């Protein structure tokens with residue numbers, strides 16, 4: 289399994305993976321966001337990494353940004369795991385770990401000394417996986433919004 293930066297040619301397959309992780313977004317929205325990313329016009333993510341096997345199949349991806357503020361962090365330039373997904377059939381085999389390790393290396397290369405992430409409060413698998421990868425709990429918050 290190779291972890292490498294996403295390329296425009298990955299677009300269609302990445303749309304499918306993104307939609308599996310974030311099903312609330314329509315296929316067209318994901319396609320539009322990826323097109324903006326590959327055109328260099330997206331504010332975030334700053335990087336997308338994919339896990340690819342020798343036959344060219346994509347088994348997962350992660351999206352990365354740098355946040356000026358992240359819960360529990362001390363620095364104002366925090367490498368951040370914005371999205372993290374491994375295809376169901378490939379889980380439990382180290383692909384997620386490899387994606388995060390590559391994400392951390394990317395963040396270090398960007399000059400970051402901290403790495404942050406988050407998970408839905410009821411996503412127990414993600415919470416356990418984060419802990420297994422060395423993340424410590426940085427707090428639990430409720431989010432709110434209203435139209436202005």
Ligand SMILES: CC(C)(COP(=O)(O)OP(=O)(O)OC[C@H]1O[C@@H](n2cnc3c(N)ncnc32)[C@H](O)[C@@H]1OP(=O)(O)O)[C@@H](O)C(=O)NCCC(=O)NCCS
Nearest residue numbers: 372373374379380381382383384385407413414416417420
């Ligand atoms: C979270 C996710 C990316 C992990 O990918 P993965 O390839 O299964 O992860 P790995 O096999 O590399 O496991 C990484 C660590 O997490 C732990 N882990 C993985 N799945 C777990 C589970 N179901 N229960 C408990 N711990 C688990 C492993 O024990 C492993 O630690 P170890 O190497 O010390 O054994 C994957 O489960 C997934 O895509 N889930 C759905 C999308 C999602 O929730 N993404 C996170 C959003 S915040």
